Amino acid sequence: MSIAVIYGGNRPNGNVETLTKLATQGLIVEEIYLKDTIIQPIIDMRHAEEGFSEVNDDYNAIIERILPHDILIFATPIYWYSMTGMMKNFIDRWSQTLRDPNYPDFKAMMSSKKSYVIAVGGDQPYMKGLPMIQQFQHIFDFMGITFEGYILGEGNKPGDIVQDSKALSAAECLRRELQ
Amino acid sequence: MSIAVIYGGNRPNGNVETLTKLATQGLIVEEIYLKDTIIQPIIDMRHAEEGFSEVNDDYNAIIERILPHDILIFATPIYWYSMTGMMKNFIDRWSQTLRDPNYPDFKAMMSSKKSYVIAVGGDQPYMKGLPMIQQFQHIFDFMGITFEGYILGEGNKPGDIVQDSKALSAAECLRRELQ
Amino acid sequence: MSIAVIYGGNRPNGNVETLTKLATQGLIVEEIYLKDTIIQPIIDMRHAEEGFSEVNDDYNAIIERILPHDILIFATPIYWYSMTGMMKNFIDRWSQTLRDPNYPDFKAMMSSKKSYVIAVGGDQPYMKGLPMIQQFQHIFDFMGITFEGYILGEGNKPGDIVQDSKALSAAECLRRELQ
Amino acid sequence: MSIAVIYGGNRPNGNVETLTKLATQGLIVEEIYLKDTIIQPIIDMRHAEEGFSEVNDDYNAIIERILPHDILIFATPIYWYSMTGMMKNFIDRWSQTLRDPNYPDFKAMMSSKKSYVIAVGGDQPYMKGLPMIQQFQHIFDFMGITFEGYILGEGNKPGDIVQDSKALSAAECLRRELQ
Numbered sequence: 001m002s003i004a005v006i007y008g009g010n011r012p013n014g015n016v017e018t019l020t021k022l023a024t025q026g027l028i029v030e031e032i033y034l035k036d037t038i039i040q041p042i043i044d045m046r047h048a049e050e051g052f053s054e055v056n057d058d059y060n061a062i063i064e065r066i067l068p069h070d071i072l073i074f075a076t077p078i079y080w081y082s083m084t085g086m087m088k089n090f091i092d093r094w095s096q097t098l099r100d101p102n103y104p105d106f107k108a109m110m111s112s113k114k115s116y117v118i119a120v121g122g123d124q125p126y127m128k129g130l131p132m133i134q135q136f137q138h139i140f141d142f143m144g145i146t147f148e149g150y151i152l153g154e155g156n157k158p159g160d161i162v163q164d165s166k167a168l169s170a171a172e173c174l175r176r177e178l179q
Numbered sequence: 180m181s182i183a184v185i186y187g188g189n190r191p192n193g194n195v196e197t198l199t200k201l202a203t204q205g206l207i208v209e210e211i212y213l214k215d216t217i218i219q220p221i222i223d224m225r226h227a228e229e230g231f232s233e234v235n236d237d238y239n240a241i242i243e244r245i246l247p248h249d250i251l252i253f254a255t256p257i258y259w260y261s262m263t264g265m266m267k268n269f270i271d272r273w274s275q276t277l278r279d280p281n282y283p284d285f286k287a288m289m290s291s292k293k294s295y296v297i298a299v300g301g302d303q304p305y306m307k308g309l310p311m312i313q314q315f316q317h318i319f320d321f322m323g324i325t326f327e328g329y330i331l332g333e334g335n336k337p338g339d340i341v342q343d344s345k346a347l348s349a350a351e352c353l354r355r356e357l358q
Numbered sequence: 359m360s361i362a363v364i365y366g367g368n369r370p371n372g373n374v375e376t377l378t379k380l381a382t383q384g385l386i387v388e389e390i391y392l393k394d395t396i397i398q399p400i401i402d403m404r405h406a407e408e409g410f411s412e413v414n415d416d417y418n419a420i421i422e423r424i425l426p427h428d429i430l431i432f433a434t435p436i437y438w439y440s441m442t443g444m445m446k447n448f449i450d451r452w453s454q455t456l457r458d459p460n461y462p463d464f465k466a467m468m469s470s471k472k473s474y475v476i477a478v479g480g481d482q483p484y485m486k487g488l489p490m491i492q493q494f495q496h497i498f499d500f501m502g503i504t505f506e507g508y509i510l511g512e513g514n515k516p517g518d519i520v521q522d523s524k525a526l527s528a529a530e531c532l533r534r535e536l537q
Numbered sequence: 538m539s540i541a542v543i544y545g546g547n548r549p550n551g552n553v554e555t556l557t558k559l560a561t562q563g564l565i566v567e568e569i570y571l572k573d574t575i576i577q578p579i580i581d582m583r584h585a586e587e588g589f590s591e592v593n594d595d596y597n598a599i600i601e602r603i604l605p606h607d608i609l610i611f612a613t614p615i616y617w618y619s620m621t622g623m624m625k626n627f628i629d630r631w632s633q634t635l636r637d638p639n640y641p642d643f644k645a646m647m648s649s650k651k652s653y654v655i656a657v658g659g660d661q662p663y664m665k666g667l668p669m670i671q672q673f674q675h676i677f678d679f680m681g682i683t684f685e686g687y688i689l690g691e692g693n694k695p696g697d698i699v700q701d702s703k704a705l706s707a708a709e710c711l712r713r714e715l716q
């Protein structure tokens with residue numbers, strides 16, 4: 001089982017990263033930091049005659065990096081009660097890839113994957129992060145991805161997460177699951 | 180009562196726009212199309228000593244345009260069960276404005292506003308759009324904005340929305356409410 | 359298309375009843391008032407050797423009344439952010455019927471039905487009623503019932519609902535749909 | 538800190554009970570089994586001139602048992618994606634107690650409490666149990682009760698829960714928290 005982590009935050013060594021590294025400690029992981037890439041918002045051409053235009057950014061390269069892996073971990077700070085806009089733009093673009101002749105098997109390949117969400121927020125994430133979890137559930141259901149589980153952690157300032165013993169222990173459990 | 184609409188989609192004359200124009204017909208409305216602007220993802224410097232850097236994009240100009248209005252309508256196609264990444268990036272940046280000395284009253288000014296969400300999606304929006312509505316509720320609660328109501332409509336191809344009589348009639352109701 | 363309404367409240371001429379009668383005006387409707395029946399809470403014997411015991415109450419008679427119909431309307435006041443305990447006890451008992459040799463086709467028969475939820479509450483039902491709608495969605499999904507739509511209305515005192523123009527207009531739409 | 542557990546299931550030694558006992562091991566706990574009591578559904582007389590009638594059942598005795606405690610644990614199997622009808626009937630009756638002259642301080646007393654939810658279900662409880670958690674959140678918010686946390690576990694047949702290492706470890710965490 002090989003693992004890719006998609007990081008949606010932009011803070012180096014942020015709380016989500018700490019938690020995710022704990023959950024994947026000792027495992028080989030392909031780490032993708034969206035903050036180091038440029039991803040354009042989707043231009044919705046699903047129903048335009050000419051179809052989608054090729055976009056000159058880092059999006060396809062990221063797709064190439066995640067496709068070989070069995071497990072995808074979406075690791076995002078909770079901004080305004082959902083994933084970051086950066087991660088949302090990444091997922092929005094899937095609509096283009098679903099129609100991209102260069103990726104005829106995109107949905108089939110994605111549907112064989114398992115996924116996890118790891119998210120940390122400062123405002124009652126155990127409650128107010130639930131709509132985000134439900135959004136991810138719908139996203140994964142649409143793609144046929146199996147949603148294996150999620151960890152919600154509480155933290156604001158960098159380092160806060162080490163105080164959240166519940167999240168730390170969930171990360172430990174996940175690590176055993178991933179081995 | 181003056182109204183600003185923030186459009187999150189990028190399709191000209193899309194279903195959300197049709198529905199929103201019906202709901203605001205005959206009213207003076209400040210229309211903001213995010214697709215015609217550039218908004219950078221937030222660089223989270225909330226806890227960095229140096230604080231946030233000024234960003235050279237269209238974000239502040241949009242804030243200037245919405246602040247004078249009493250009512251904000253967030254009009255977005257439902258992409259992957261939430262608002263578009265473009266609209267999410269716009270909202271993510273509020274975290275910066277909340278700490279921006281140029282906008283010392285940002286939260287107070289926002290908290291006096293009323294808001295509506297109008298959203299159209301192709302995959303059971305009446306059900307699968309609900310986590311997005313709950314997310315908006317948390318967003319508005321945080322800012323102290325009164326969430327007055329929402330309309331969910333069903334549509335995929337441009338023009339589909341005129342078949343959704345429930346959404347059209349909700350738009351009519353909203354129009355009477357806004358007058 | 360024949361219709362059964364299951365009323366979960368106990369107030370005669372309550373707000374939900376008013377709204378539901380508006381939505382079904384002029385149509386022949388089998389009306390079931392749970393308040394006039396006795397339904398025991400389920401005794402969960404799914405995994406007991408002896409299985410479920412027959413229960414001497416009105417539950418099976420209600421099942422007999424709803425099974426012949428194509429459309430089920432669950433009409434309930436929102437008590438504590440969900441359906442009434444009375445209606446919940448009714449649905450809980452489905453677990454018994456699913457294993458009742460007298461109803462070998464229960465799931466198949468239910469799965470051919472369409473359903474609606476009409477619910478009225480006093481505390482921001484348009485927002486705080488959404489988890490209940492999601493719960494109904496899971497219930498109907500499990501049974502294979504098609505969830506055609508829902509109306510949330512606001513009201514506290516009897517008669518309040520006539521002030522909720524949005525709900526009234528949604529009831530009008532539903533009436534056209536049901537004809 | 539003294540603890541009362543309210544059990545909503547009716548199976549002796551069910552999965553929820555196992556999980557809850559693990560979370561409260563070594564602590565003095567007031568255990569309330571709703572299955573051993575009779576609780577009538579509420580007759581909603583909030584707006585009737587004559588008000589509520591006294592009900593001759595076990596409800597008030599349960600209220601007397603929970604009021605002295607600082608922490609309430611709602612322990613329920615997930616039936617049809619929410620608490621059992623029995624537990625719902627118990628909570629529905631709070632509306633009566635809120636107007637009961639014998640309990641003039643009911644809301645104030647409840648609002649000083651902390652609460653937890655422990656729930657076990659057989660159909661993807663980590664996802665499909667979330668609307669129930671949101672319902673509890675609204676319930677506790679209304680009463681002013683602090684919602685300290687929840688554990689969702691997976692299980693169907695009695696004993697299944699011991700396979701859910703994530704839930705077991707969450708119960709361990711909770712036990713340390715409660716000490």
